[in-house]
Amino acid sequence: MQLWIRHETTYTYTAQQAYSIQQLHLTPRLESHQHALSWQLSAAGQLHAYTDAYGNLSHMLTLNAPHTALTIVAAGTVETTAPQGGRVASGDALSPLAYTVPTALTAVTPPIAALAARCIPQPSPLPCTADAMRLAEGIAAAVRYQSGSTAVGTTAGAALDLGTGVCQDHAHILVACCHALGWPARYVSGYIDPGNSGHAASHAWVDVWTDDGADVGWVSVDVTHARLMTDAYCRLAVGRDYDSAAPVRGVRRGAGGESMAATVQVTQQ
Known part of the structure; x- marks a missing residue:
């Protein structure tokens, strides 16, 4: 595309x-x-x-x-091109463990830890792709997309408490949930062909470090649309949160x- x-x-x-x-x-x-x-x-x-x-x-x-x-x-x-199964090539100098470090925007609050535990009651040392999608679906259900309901400084915990947010909030909450489970996850900023979704063309989503047996590495998950990344996405930057990838x-x-x-x-x- x-x-x-x-x-x-x-x-x-x-x-x-x-x-x-x-x-x-x-x-x-x-x-x-x-x-x-x-x-x-x-x-x-x-x-x-x-x-x-x-x-x-x-x-x-x-x-x-x-x-x-x-x-x-x-x-x-x-x-x-659409990455197979949402999997993006690593090729990074940084260890995935660099993306287990909490930030002010992705701090784990008790409600975030509880949401992660509800979605993944028996976590493995690393998630499979299905685990990452279960988290994404749980977050999308808990935090309704509403443009203008939050700001760039809104934390993951505040957005979850509010129950509404935008793609940035969805991404921060997924990163925080992964941290609560001990899993590496990184924030992604970029663009999406919005089609008829009504969501902004400027977008944010998450790479989660997964272990699917034969494949180990980053899988790119769009919480807002509860799907894996497709060829409708263009990636600008990755980081620990919005501040490092804005x-x-x-x-x-x-x-x-x-x-x-x-x-x-x-x-x-």
Whole structure:
């Protein structure tokens, strides 16, 4: 499948800013099941490309000039193939044990531990794919998708208590449930061809380290749709949570407030 993607992010400030710095995860990862046929990243300021600790293709954007707005555009065409059984090639320098470390956004609360235990009453040292899907289905049933019901700083525990959330919350809760069971799991940011689902084209899901006998490694699970990853997905970054895999994240030097608007288009070519 070929996906045409355009992602525009605009920050608008109420006062002039002297300096902005943004960490960008806006370039598709180099993975066997996806290949960027064309991709361009544009913004005012200087872009420095690097690969971060998680193997993500990243950029540091610095704008060292007076400005009252900042627009970042990433666009291109990505060719994807459906990974068999949702399994994505590892090829990572990091051990999967690096993804058992809790974060503030994925901390295990008593309700999260209870949800994990209900879904997986007799856990194995590592899950099989069916275990990961049971968790995903349990989370999707417990936390109804509702756009705008949470924010980027909402923790897994808070979203579960609220009972509503978005794909980011679903992903954080699955990571936290895996941690409660002692299983490696990592957050994935990227895009999805939304079709008629009504869910945002900018998306988040989870890789779970599974043992299916002949196959051991990462299986990519979309909690929001309660399914394995298909060729309708484009992966931007992996990390321990949203903070380490966010498409755009940064700071500025200047007074006043700010607003952010993002538009994402994903269509099949």
